[in-house]
């Protein structure tokens with residue numbers, strides 16, 4: 421049986437990818453950010469996940485306004501790094517797991533989550549930056565990836581509650597997959613940032629840390645934070661944090677915190693990173 | 708699974724207008740700015756970037772964009788473009804066409820010069836104090 425063994429959340433600021441690609445990741449500006457990922461890089465080497473379900477959003481790279489899927493799952497064989505206007509990042513192709521992805525897609529649809537299926541797309545910094553943060557610069561990524569793209573740009577975006585419930589359904593889907601796989605789920609984006617309008621540059625250390633506390637808690641209160649609170653407190657782009665709730669929902673009620681890191685600023689954004697493991701084996705069976 | 712009552716869409720949208728200095732990318736804005744955003748996306752292709760740079764006005768005239776929208780694009784007036792339904796992730800294709808970093812382009816929407824904006828970010832960013840609600844003033 422496949423199992424979700426851990427959840428990881430991380431910001432996916434494009435500038436972090438630039439820092440890695442240009443070898444600036446240990447300079448005075450980026451050093452303190454990357455130091456917060458050293459623990460996780462070592463841990464990932466020991467954990468050796470077979471597959472990562474990587475929850476992220478596309479930033480006008482694979483999708484334009486022609487089609488706006490709320491939840492979309494990548495069922496393809498492989499994905500190339502997208503050209504976001506500065507040339508594609510020089511990172512390995514992302515290798516999919518079509519069998520597992522289709523199994524999850526089918527299970528989710530039967531579980532009443534009406535997923536969009538993607539067979540071909542390029543993946544942008546939302547997906548490749550977290551891979552670089554967790555794995556550095558290998559010749560090939562050390563695991564397969566199932567991309568799960570969420571609309572967090574055009575409103576209404578999905579509610580925190582819905583994201584959490586999707587995470588729960590993903591866990592049920594993974595646990596009904598016969599192959600013995602070590603699966604991690606990652607939620608990416610955030611934390612506080614605003615990239616538009618006269619209020620641009622807003623950061624909120626206090627609220628971000630409260631959100632991290634809520635993720636660590638043995639309850640699901642965090643799923644009920646309304647969109648307006650993210651918008652007021654964390655800037656217009658802080659809403660990306662609803663994607664972390666898909667990760668958190670997949671871990672069950674109780675979690676252990678393995679690692680936590682917070683740093684301000686990275687360009688326009690507050691960097692947050694947390695590693696959690698499920699502590700409640702019965703969470704799904706009890707549904 | 709917990710069930711909450713469905714939120715009323717009108718109340719949900721009305722609250723967005725109470726956030727200072729912010730244009731939430733609602734369906735209404737997405738509709739209004741559709742051609743502005745699709746124009747920006749066309750700059751993903753090198754050949755289109757070249758044609759645009761050679762004659763910006765002529766390239767814009769190929770699109771179903773209002774005169775006001777074209778003026779705002781030519782002037783790189785990003786706050787005006789947000790009002791006209793532009794979204795920053797799409798407009799970013801124009802930043803990169805201009806060779807501008809994301810942060811520098813973002814700073815043009817604020818009261819600060821780029822060096823001042825960078826300084827604010829290094830000092831912890833813009834405080835949420837007084838920036839959460841127009842009506843509430845908190």
Ligand SMILES: [Fe+2]
Nearest residue numbers: 432546609660
């Ligand atoms: Fe993002």
